[in-house]
Amino acid sequence: MAYTERVIEHYERPRNVGSFGSEEAHVGTGVVGAPECGDVMKLQLKINPQTEVIEDAKFKTFGCGSAIASSSYVTELVKGKTVAEAGEIKNTQIVEELALPPVKIHCSVLAEDAIKAAVADWRGQGTTKKDAA
Amino acid sequence: MERDPIYMDNQATTPVDPRVIEAMVPFLGEIYGNAASRNHAFGWAAEEAVDRGRSQIADLVGARPKEIIFTSGATESDNLAIKGVAEFYADRGNHIITAVTEHKAVLDTCQALERANIAEVTYLPVDQYGRVDVDDVKKAIRDETILISLMYANNEIGTLHPIREIGKLTKERGILFHCDATQGVGKIPVNVDEDSIDLMSMSAHKMYGPKGCGALYVRSRGPRVRLRAQMHGGGHERGMRSGTLNVAGIVGFGKACELCGQELEAEAGRLIALRQKLYNGLTENLEDVYLNGHPTERIPGNLNLSFSYVEGESFLMGLNREIALSSGSACTSATLEPSYVLKALGVGEELAHTSIRFGLGRFNTEEDVDYVVKRVSEVVIRLREMSPLYEMAKAGIDLKSVQWKT
Numbered sequence: 296m297a298y299t300e301r302v303i304e305h306y307e308r309p310r311n312v313g314s315f316g317s318e319e320a321h322v323g324t325g326v327v328g329a330p331e332c333g334d335v336m337k338l339q340l341k342i343n344p345q346t347e348v349i350e351d352a353k354f355k356t357f358g359c360g361s362a363i364a365s366s367s368y369v370t371e372l373v374k375g376k377t378v379a380e381a382g383e384i385k386n387t388q389i390v391e392e393l394a395l396p397p398v399k400i401h402c403s404v405l406a407e408d409a410i411k412a413a414v415a416d417w418r419g420q421g422t423t424k425k426d427a428a
Numbered sequence: 429m430e431r432d433p434i435y436m437d438n439q440a441t442t443p444v445d446p447r448v449i450e451a452m453v454p455f456l457g458e459i460y461g462n463a464a465s466r467n468h469a470f471g472w473a474a475e476e477a478v479d480r481g482r483s484q485i486a487d488l489v490g491a492r493p494k495e496i497i498f499t500s501g502a503t504e505s506d507n508l509a510i511k512g513v514a515e516f517y518a519d520r521g522n523h524i525i526t527a528v529t530e531h532k533a534v535l536d537t538c539q540a541l542e543r544a545n546i547a548e549v550t551y552l553p554v555d556q557y558g559r560v561d562v563d564d565v566k567k568a569i570r571d572e573t574i575l576i577s578l579m580y581a582n583n584e585i586g587t588l589h590p591i592r593e594i595g596k597l598t599k600e601r602g603i604l605f606h607c608d609a610t611q612g613v614g615k616i617p618v619n620v621d622e623d624s625i626d627l628m629s630m631s632a633h634k635m636y637g638p639k640g641c642g643a644l645y646v647r648s649r650g651p652r653v654r655l656r657a658q659m660h661g662g663g664h665e666r667g668m669r670s671g672t673l674n675v676a677g678i679v680g681f682g683k684a685c686e687l688c689g690q691e692l693e694a695e696a697g698r699l700i701a702l703r704q705k706l707y708n709g710l711t712e713n714l715e716d717v718y719l720n721g722h723p724t725e726r727i728p729g730n731l732n733l734s735f736s737y738v739e740g741e742s743f744l745m746g747l748n749r750e751i752a753l754s755s756g757s758a759c760t761s762a763t764l765e766p767s768y769v770l771k772a773l774g775v776g777e778e779l780a781h782t783s784i785r786f787g788l789g790r791f792n793t794e795e796d797v798d799y800v801v802k803r804v805s806e807v808v809i810r811l812r813e814m815s816p817l818y819e820m821a822k823a824g825i826d827l828k829s830v831q832w833k834t
Contacts, residue, residue, distance in 0.1 A: 327833050331778050355814055357818055
């Protein structure tokens, strides 16, 4: 299968690979997919609690080139957006940007799910803290 | 520094040996007769070339030349053998035994016969190395069993079935034995008499010959095997396969067999040494690398490894401009399913997604192996740094205990 230039570019120079240290606060973590399915994405968003702006993002992905490219692109896409704006991101945007073929659309769906999971994780932490206070 | 890409996917296909090309060239040009033209010199020249090719192929596998039926390749040979036997011997029985790790050309053919209510098929399981148990074969035999079809060597993992024991069993029980020997012939000693094989599929392009040319060995005595033709027409190949013969292809196939026969022993030793070097190099550089298939009962040129935490397609993507390999990962298949062969071994799906097949062949060198070890190690290390599974495993998390959100 031939890859699109955008996919190759993200695969060869992935943006924001890594993890935030466990001591860092205000980080939401989403892990989606499963090893049996051949795709696992971990997306972490560092969110400003006052403005709800995503100030930083990191990812790690086990998966094909398109899955790696989708998650790399998503980290770029969400930075600077508010949590609400990030929640509006649709997988079709990723498909268009990376020119993913139909068989790779599930990679973009997974990336969209990763954003939602990371945001949900962050919101969950907020509630816990409020309850504790 | 740019170097030529390394081809290490020799179970998919092999490059045509220059000596084979040399033998074929006249038959693509000045010698163009139809081997079935009996009344002029053009036809005779073609027929003579076909006869020579037939003998060269027969010699390699211990057959008689007239037992070689030319086809377009092993897929057609498998179809002809299985459908041909099932239809011809329908009055004797309708049961076929095969194994779950067979090539799709065998499995799909069996399924087509089931759908058409022509045959009932037993698909035997395999052990953790991909071998069938002879006792399982024995137990699966019924009064209606007419055919057992098992491959010599598996195309993904290289594992060899206990062919000789199975051949002995089928001979004792009067059941026909078809063997898809596409990956075995020319690589390891195959002898239709010693192995008691009644029908055997072969393909030229897996042994440094041209694509589009294969053969089915059909035993002529002890027992004389009959087939219902699947391709009807001019009655070529003793009526078993009509169609004008691919003279140039057959000449190339014959030459390829002759060369494989001459070089088999030395080449097998050389490939086993290269395979060992490749395995040692990779396992010294990398942790969590697992061998798929049998440690010793495998064809010399095959090494199939799972590199935990690294998905196969992304692995190949990191190398595909420099090194040609293949993967059992879902993402590399048309169906988006991981390798059914690895699944049948009980390798978890997760390891199937991380499997890579290294197919060593005649034109691979020690330098190739050194380069592959170096580049594969680099790519695996890079992708593991990017892998959440690797990170979790390093943190002591048991990946099997994780509740994955899919």
